[in-house]
Amino acid sequence: MDWFRRRRRERCVSLEGVVLKDGQHSRRSELSQVLWEAIEQLSLEQREVIILRYFQQYSYQEISELTNMPLGTVMSTLYYAKQKLRRLLKEAWGDSSSSQQGGL
Numbered sequence: 001m002d003w004f005r006r007r008r009r010e011r012c013v014s015l016e017g018v019v020l021k022d023g024q025h026s027r028r029s030e031l032s033q034v035l036w037e038a039i040e041q042l043s044l045e046q047r048e049v050i051i052l053r054y055f056q057q058y059s060y061q062e063i064s065e066l067t068n069m070p071l072g073t074v075m076s077t078l079y080y081a082k083q084k085l086r087r088l089l090k091e092a093w094g095d096s097s098s099s100q101q102g103g104l
Helices: 002-013 022-027 029-040 044-055 060-067 071-093 095-100
Strands: none
Touching: 029 044, 029 071, 044 060, 044 071, 060 071
């Protein structure tokens, strides 16, 4: 079971496994490029929980079990990861355009 969790964890952290739906790719390529660049600047732990939560749709409890992190740590890691993403996206787009893009 631990081997499976480690294996799944390695796969989920990779940005290569996350794809956009057909119609979204061309329309949002610039947006997704900036977003992925921001996500890549997060720590491994932060990147992992962001991808598991928002791209793989895992619950907090499932993320806790997959990563062997306490539930509170998952929640605080997500909080600080979103704070950092907000800051990085504001830097990339400027304050006014990031709020128009539906920031985090």
